[in-house]
Amino acid sequence: MTYAVLLIMMVISVYPILWVIGSSLNPGTSLFSSTLIPKHATFDHYVWLFTSPDSQYLTWYKNTLIIAALNAIASVILTMGTAYAFSRYRFVGRKHGLAFFLVLQMFPSMMTMVAIYVLLNMLNLLDSYWGLLLVYAGAQIPFNTWLVKGYFDTIPRSLDEAAKIDGAGHNTIFFRIMLPLARPVIALVALFNFTGPMTDFLLPQIVLTSPEKKTLAVGLFGFIYDQFGKNFTLFAAGSVLIAVPIAVLFLALQRFFIAGLTAGASKG
Amino acid sequence: MKGRTWRMRHTAGLLSALSMGLGQLYNRQWYKGIFLLLLEFSYIGIFADLFNMGLWGIVTLGTVPFRDDSVQLLAKGIVALIVIAFGLFFYVLNIQDAVRVAKMRERGDRPPGLWQTWRTVTDKGYPYLIIAPGFLLLVFVVLFPLLFMVALAFTNYDLYHSPPAKLVDWVGWDNFINLFRLDLWKNSLISVFQWTVVWTLISTTVQFALGLLLAVLLNQKQVKFKRLIRTVLILPWAVPPFVSVLVFSMMFNDSFGPINGMLESIGLDHIPWMTDPFWCKVAILLIQFWLGFPFNLALCTGVLQTISSDLYEAADVDGATPWQKFRHITLPLVLYATAPLLIVQYAGNFNNFNVIYLFNKGGPAVPGQTAGGTDILISWVYKLMFDTSKFNYAATISVIIGLVVVCFAVYQFRQTRSFKEEDLIQ
Numbered sequence: 103m104t105y106a107v108l109l110i111m112m113v114i115s116v117y118p119i120l121w122v123i124g125s126s127l128n129p130g131t132s133l134f135s136s137t138l139i140p141k142h143a144t145f146d147h148y149v150w151l152f153t154s155p156d157s158q159y160l161t162w163y164k165n166t167l168i169i170a171a172l173n174a175i176a177s178v179i180l181t182m183g184t185a186y187a188f189s190r191y192r193f194v195g196r197k198h199g200l201a202f203f204l205v206l207q208m209f210p211s212m213m214t215m216v217a218i219y220v221l222l223n224m225l226n227l228l229d230s231y232w233g234l235l236l237v238y239a240g241a242q243i244p245f246n247t248w249l250v251k252g253y254f255d256t257i258p259r260s261l262d263e264a265a266k267i268d269g270a271g272h273n274t275i276f277f278r279i280m281l282p283l284a285r286p287v288i289a290l291v292a293l294f295n296f297t298g299p300m301t302d303f304l305l306p307q308i309v310l311t312s313p314e315k316k317t318l319a320v321g322l323f324g325f326i327y328d329q330f331g332k333n334f335t336l337f338a339a340g341s342v343l344i345a346v347p348i349a350v351l352f353l354a355l356q357r358f359f360i361a362g363l364t365a366g367a368s369k370g
Numbered sequence: 371m372k373g374r375t376w377r378m379r380h381t382a383g384l385l386s387a388l389s390m391g392l393g394q395l396y397n398r399q400w401y402k403g404i405f406l407l408l409l410e411f412s413y414i415g416i417f418a419d420l421f422n423m424g425l426w427g428i429v430t431l432g433t434v435p436f437r438d439d440s441v442q443l444l445a446k447g448i449v450a451l452i453v454i455a456f457g458l459f460f461y462v463l464n465i466q467d468a469v470r471v472a473k474m475r476e477r478g479d480r481p482p483g484l485w486q487t488w489r490t491v492t493d494k495g496y497p498y499l500i501i502a503p504g505f506l507l508l509v510f511v512v513l514f515p516l517l518f519m520v521a522l523a524f525t526n527y528d529l530y531h532s533p534p535a536k537l538v539d540w541v542g543w544d545n546f547i548n549l550f551r552l553d554l555w556k557n558s559l560i561s562v563f564q565w566t567v568v569w570t571l572i573s574t575t576v577q578f579a580l581g582l583l584l585a586v587l588l589n590q591k592q593v594k595f596k597r598l599i600r601t602v603l604i605l606p607w608a609v610p611p612f613v614s615v616l617v618f619s620m621m622f623n624d625s626f627g628p629i630n631g632m633l634e635s636i637g638l639d640h641i642p643w644m645t646d647p648f649w650c651k652v653a654i655l656l657i658q659f660w661l662g663f664p665f666n667l668a669l670c671t672g673v674l675q676t677i678s679s680d681l682y683e684a685a686d687v688d689g690a691t692p693w694q695k696f697r698h699i700t701l702p703l704v705l706y707a708t709a710p711l712l713i714v715q716y717a718g719n720f721n722n723f724n725v726i727y728l729f730n731k732g733g734p735a736v737p738g739q740t741a742g743g744t745d746i747l748i749s750w751v752y753k754l755m756f757d758t759s760k761f762n763y764a765a766t767i768s769v770i771i772g773l774v775v776v777c778f779a780v781y782q783f784r785q786t787r788s789f790k791e792e793d794l795i796q
Binding site for chain 2 (some may be wrong): 104105107108111112114115116118119121122125180181183184186187188190191193196199204205206208209210211212213214215216217218219220221224236237239240241243244247272276297300301302303304308319322323326327334337338341344345348349352353356
């Protein structure tokens with residue numbers, strides 16, 4: 103009985119993934135005749151994505167990677183200082199600042215898309231990576247500050263107090279002692295903010311308008327829903343090429359994700 | 371000056387209130403005083419235009435079409451208000467500082483010199499210095515849009531009132547009133563809101579229940595190949611959701627999707643997954659279960675492993691059935707540990723734009739409504755903005771979403787421990 107349930111769920115989990123891999127190997131553009139195991143398997147679609155002059159797949163891939171990498175860097179720089187200050191210093195406004203961050207973190211950033219669209223338009227930052235980055239980097243601050251603050255809180259205070267007695271200044275303690283100790287959480291923030299833009303659809307769809315600036319999510323959406331789209335098999339091939347690297351990375355790191363989750367859960 | 375009660379601190383405070391820096395000059399802190407005076411003049415000089423235009427703009431939203439861009443004026447007005455708030459904040463600090471130093475002088479102490487002041491700023495002020503960059507960005511990227519959106523909800527900014535050809539006006543509560551009174555809006559709002567609530571409750575509850583069930587099954591001692599099975603079951607979590615949802619939208623395709631194909635092969639009818647609102651909702655719920663259970667499986671697995679086996683052994687001694695053990699030991703403990711993340715999932719699905727929009731663009735269209743059959747509030751907002759340019763209603767609905775989220779958040783904070791944490795209360 104147990105095995106039956108598990109087996110059914112395993113099939114349900116894997117089926118869509120196998121199906122899209124199968125579809126990507128099917129000849130033609132439509133899925134009408136497509137089967138899970140294609141009769142005339144072909145890598146044409148993959149070849150097309152990389153070599154056809156009409157294909158912008160590589161451009162999209164490059165755009166997405168650039169945005170994701172820049173966002174990871176910007177997020178780490180912006181979050182570390184705030185989290186460190188909230189964790190180690192007792193200053194006027196700290197309590198309210200923390201509560202303010204906690205509330206802001208609750209607002210989904212897409213709730214303000216009306217405002218963000220109008221504002222970026224006004225600042226001439228529509229269709230620019232800077233506009234996109236600005237929104238990503240700003241919006242992550244509240245959540246990640248809490249995350250990193252929680253980590254800093256677990257580093258024993260005796261370490262920085264000892265350094266202070268030895269005459270280390272604020273900057274020395276922060277850059278030479280705390281940041282190196284916080285390496286795991288820096289990696290986590292960087293990873294979160296790398297995968298975020300990789301898989302986001304809404305914001306790039308709003309902000310980036312010219313085709314050569316599209317990201318993968320927006321580009322793939324176009325394969326199915328655009329006027330000249332309906333390239334289902336190309337879409338399938340494109341999806342496989344995005345999903346596989348992310349899934350491999352994810353499965354390799356899943357232990358950290360789960361450990362981080364349960365640690366967060368027990369802290370409440 | 372007059373009477374006993376008037377002291378140096380009052381003079382200093384009054385002078386500082388007249389203009390930044392005067393109180394400091396009175397306290398003979400020459401450099402600081404001159405610095406603050408210069409600061410005030412440059413502040414006024416730099417932002418004079420902004421205040422002038424911004425405040426005029428936010429009140430009138432412009433008077434001459436083509437010359438005045440109402441939306442820009444509104445934005446400038448809000449920036450002006452934020453800059454003024456910052457200014458006032460420093461002004462108050464300046465008065466406090468003058469009074470504090472004057473009190474020292476009353477006691478006969480020497481006011482702190484330039485070097486000492488510098489030391490205080492870089493030492494005591496260090497946390498402010500490292501918070502400042504993040505905080506400033508937050509104010510302009512998160513807080514400012516929030517204020518702007520709330521303001522838009524009280525205007526008539528839509529396709530027909532859109533700069534530069536037309537001006538935007540303040541309309542007070544009209545949008546909110548129309549949303550609840552006009553049939554077209556009321557019908558859409560009611561049906562979208564109902565579906566949003568149903569969607570949030572069902573999708574989150576089932577995805578959690580499914581995850582928990584599988585975690586419990588996998589946690590049994592006699593099950594073999596645990597690691598392999600778990601990895602396969604977690605796979606849906608590893609695929610980026612936009613890819614999986616788009617893949618599902620092909621699989622559920624009415625005419626060539628494999629799901630209808632399978633139904634046919636076992637002798638059932640085609641189901642209009644993409645064109646009938648009811649079946650479309652069913653499909654989206656099924657997709658969300660698929661997307662959401664692996665996360666809960668991972669979460670519950672983690673929690674289950676922390677439950678001590680003593681509890682179950684004691685229950686065995688008492689002759690408890692498996693169901694009783696689950697009901698009275700496992701479930702309460704798991705719920706207790708996962709409650710915060712469960713609430714986050716409810717909030718997440720409440721605003722789960724990706725699944726709704728990517729599957730079918732919130733379709734199919736429903737006659738007599740401005741929203742599609744599967745639109746939840748957030749995807750409806752998106753459509754109002756980008757399909758029909760009704761920015762005012764989009765903002766109004768966003769405000770409603772915001773209110774729901776805030777109520778929810780406040781409730782959550784009262785329930786969870788993080789708000790009672792020692793360092794939040796101090």
